[in-house]
Amino acid sequence: MIELNSHYEPKEVEDRIYAFWQERNLFATKANPGKKPFCIVIPPPNVTGILHMGHALNNTYQDILIRLNRMRGFESLWMSGTDHAGIATQNVVERKLAKEGLKRQDLGRDKFLERVWQWKEEYGSTIIKQLKKLGSSCDWERTRFTMDEEYSQAVREVFVRLWDKGLIYQGDRIINWCPRCQTALSDEEAVHHEINGNLYYIKYPIKPTADSRQLTADYIVVATTRPETMLGDTAVAVNSKDRRYKKLIGQTVILPLLEREIKIIADEFVDSKFGTGAVKVTPAHDPNDYEMGKRHNLEFINIMHPDALLNVNAGEYAGRDRFEAREAIIEDLRARKLLEKIEPHTHSVGHCYRCNTIVEPYLSRQWFVKMKPLAEPAIKAVKDGTIKFYPKRWTKVYLNWMENIRDWCISRQIWWGHRLPVYYCKKCQETGSLNSKVKSQNSKSAFNGITVSKDKLDKCPVCGSGDIYQDEDVLDTWFSSWLWPFATFGWPFQPSVESRKPKAESHNPQADLDYFYPTSVLVTAPEIIFFWVARMIMAGFEFMGKEPFRDVYIHGTVRDIEGKKMSKSLGNIIDPLNIIAQYGSDALRFSLMSLTSVGQDVYLSEQKFELGRNFANKLWNASRFSLMNLDLKVVNTDLCLFFKKEKLELPERWILSRFYSMLQSLNKALDSYNFNQASGILYEFTWHEFCDWYLELAKPILVNREPFDSAQGRQSAENRNTQIVLYKVLEKTLRCLHPFMPFITEEIWQKLIVGAGSEPAPTESIMTQPWPHIQKQMIDKKAEGAMRIAIEVITAIRNLKAQMKLTSAQIVKVSLLTKDQKTQKILDQVSKYIINLAKLEGLNIGSEDLTRKRGVSAIAGNIQVFLELEGLIDIEKEIEKLNKEIESLSKDVKAKEARLGNKEFNEKAPPEIVEKEKELLAAGKEKLTHLNKIIHELKK
C-alpha cells in the first residue's frame, strides 16, 4: 500500500521527473531503420525570448504530438534550437549599451559583436530552460542556433546557389526603412496600422508663360498625407483622361518653398476620384512615385538621412526630423496662403515590426531574392495536397500570398547576423573591365567587380587584386530561418566545418537528414505563415527537392480575457512560469488544450487555469485511492492478463468498454489535430466515468474486502477481478493522459509499477510505454446499456431525495416498476449497485401495486421510480411538478406525432430515422401514461 499526499503538489514532482527523463536520455533520437520516423522542428524562439503564453500553447501542441508518436512506436524527434533574431537581439544589446552611455558605433563592429555573443552566452539559453519547465521533450543534444558556424555555412551555401541561378540581385529600390533601427525591412516586416492622419491640400502655382496665361487657374492643388516629402517632388501627375487637367499637362509649376520648377505629367496610375486628382510625385520616397519617376525619367531626390532627419536637399529644413519638418512646412505654406485645407484622413501606415517606429519608404541599394520561380513548386505542393494546412482555410491565405509574391529584400544594415557573402573588388569596379557574368568552377561568380563566395576572400578571383572588401550588410534573419527544417541537421555537410559539438557517436548527420526529412508536421501561429512557413516550403523544394513537412497545424493566438493580444506594454500578460509555479505545468498544459478549440484564438485569465489544476488533483486522488486499495502483487500477477470478460461483473465490463470506446474517439480526435476535443474526451472519461461511477462502484468491493491471502487463495474472484480491472484501466488512462500531462502521469505511473515490481529503483518510464491498443472485443454495448439504466435510476432517486429535502446519506426505500421484461431483468441485475449508490434500505422491483403507499415518483426511461415517504409529501406540490413535466413531454410527443403523420417525412427520411422517431414516440407516450397514473394515484 502506498500513501500519497491528499493534494497533488506539482512543485515536488516536476523538476525531479524532468531530471529523471534527462538522466535516462529518453528524448534522444537517431536514424533508426527499425522504426518509422516522426519529426517536428520547433519554431525556434528568439534568443532574446522569454517564455510567454504563445510559446506555452505552441510547444504544448508539439510536445503532445511528439510524446504521442513516441508512444505509438515512431522514432519521434523534436528538433530544438533558437533564432539569432537579428534586429531584436541587436536592439536588446544596444539598449544595454545605452545604459552605459554607449552606442554601438562607439565600440565598432567587432567589439559590438563580441558583446552580443557575450550576451547570448549569458542569457541565450533562458528560453530553453523555460521550455523544459513546460515539460518539452526535445532532443536537446541537437539544439541549434541559427548563427552556429555549421548553420551559417548553410546560409552562405544558399546565397551562392541562388546567386548562381540569377535569383539574387542587387538593386536601387524603394524599400521600407526603419529610421530607428536604421535598416531596410522586407514588406512583411512593415506592419500596417490604421492611423488617424490628415490629408493636406497644397497649392502648387503654375509658372506663368505665354501659354499658361490662357488657363483659368493659376495653380494646381495636390493632396498628400506626407507634406514634408514635397521637398523631394520632381513632378505633379494627373490622369490624361481627367478633363479638369487636360490643358495643364506639360505645364510647369513652381514647387513651393524650394521654388523648384517641375513639370505636370500625365500618368494612368493617377486616380481622378481621389483627393484633387492631382498627385505630387516624389520618386525617392514613395514606391508608386518611384515607378512613375522611372516611366517619365524624372529626377530622384532623396531628402532624408537614414535617421529621418532631412538632408541638404531639404533646403532650410535640413537637419530637422521628418515630423517636425512636416509641422514647419504646413505653417510656412499657410503663411504663404498655399495651404488650401486640411482634412482628417485615416490611412494605414507601415510600422517597424521590431520597434514600432513609422517606416519611411526610402530609396536605397539593397539585395533582393526573385521569388516567383521559388514560389512555383511551393504553390503546386499545396494545391495538390502534398502539404496540407489545418485548419484548411489557411490554404487560401497562403496561396493568395504566394500567387502575388513580390521580391524579398534580404539585406539589413545592422551588424548582428549573417554577413552577406559578397565581395567588391575596387580595381575591377574602377576599370569597369567586367561586363559579363563570370562563373568559375568553384561557384564563385563575378559581375562588375562583385564576387559572391561561400569562403572568405582576400583577393579578387578575377583580377587577383587584394583590394577587396566584404559587403557591410547582414541578411534578414528569416533568410536563415527558412532553412531550419534541413540546416538543423547539418546540411550541406561541409567536411571543412567542424561539427559544433561532439554528438553521440552514433550520430550521422546525413543519415539523420535522409531519415527524418521531410518532417511530419509544423506547428505554428498564423502570424508567421508568410515570414516563415511559406519561405520554408520554398527553400525545401529549392534546396532539398522535397517539401519540408507534410502537415501545417496553425493554432490560434493567445489573448487576454478582453480579447487583446498579450503584450508587455498593455500589461495584460499572464506569465506561464507564474502559472506553472501556482498550478503546475500539467495544469497549464491541460487547461490550454481544453480552452483552445481548433484554430480559434483563446482568451485567457489566470482563473481559467484552475480547470487543469483541479483535474490534475482529481487524477491524483483517484490514483491515491486506487493505490491505497490495490494489492499490487495481485494486479501484477500474470494471471491478470488472462481474465475472461464473461467472468467479470457488470461494472468491470462497463468501465473496460467505456475505456476502449473513449480510446477510439480519442485517437480520432488526435489524428485530426483536434486537441481540444481530445482533452475533453479524457476529462470526461477520467472524471465522470472512471471517478464518479466506476470508483464508486468498486469501493464497496475494495474497501470491505477480506485481507488477501494468496497461500490459501481465499481472495474472492470478484475482488481480484475488480482490482485487476481498476489497475488496468487506471494504468492505460495514465498512458492516454501522458502526452497532455507528462509529469503527474509519470509520477503516478511509477508508483503503480514500482510498488509492484521487484526493482527498488524505477527503470522504466511511462514515456516509452506503448500507446494503448484498441481491443474491440472489450467494447460491450450490452454492459453499457445496463449501466446506463442503473445510472438513470440512481440519478432519479437522488433527484427525488434532493427534492424531498432528504440528505443523500439518508436511507430510503424505493420501488421500481416496469412493464418491459428485458428492463426488469436488467434491474434485477443492477439492483445491488442501485441500492449501494443511491443509499437504499431496500428495493422492490417489478411488483405492481406498490404505489398504494404514499410517496413520490419519477420516470427514468421506461421505469417508474417510486420513493416511499409515508406522510412526508405535499401532494399539491407534487401534482404541480408532475403536471409541468407532463406539459413539456406532451409538446414533444405531439411534435413527434405530427412528424410521423407527415407523409413526406415517412417517404423521404431515411428509414432508420423514422424507426428511431417511432421508438421515441412510443417511449414518450408510455412515460405520459405513467405520469398520469401517478397523478391519479396521488389524487386518491
Next chain:
RNA sequence: GGGCGCAUGGCUCAGCUGGUUAGAGCGUCACAUUCACAUUGUGGAGGUCAUAGGUUCGAAUCCUAUUGCGCCCACCA
C-alpha cells in the same frame, strides 16, 4: 477595397459530413464533511442558438443578405 474568423444559458466556449429533450466548464442556488479528493460530492435553476429571407419532410448546423465584434492582406497619394 478584397479576404477570413466569430456571434449558442450571467461568463468562456463545444456542437464534425443537417434528424439530441441543444451540451460542457466557470458562476449561481439548495443539500452534503470522520468516506481518495471542498482543488470535493449530489441535485436544481438558467438558452425561441445575432437578425431577415431561402433550401429541405426536417436547420444552431447548408445557402443568400443584413448587423455587430475581431483579424489578415492591398502602392490610392
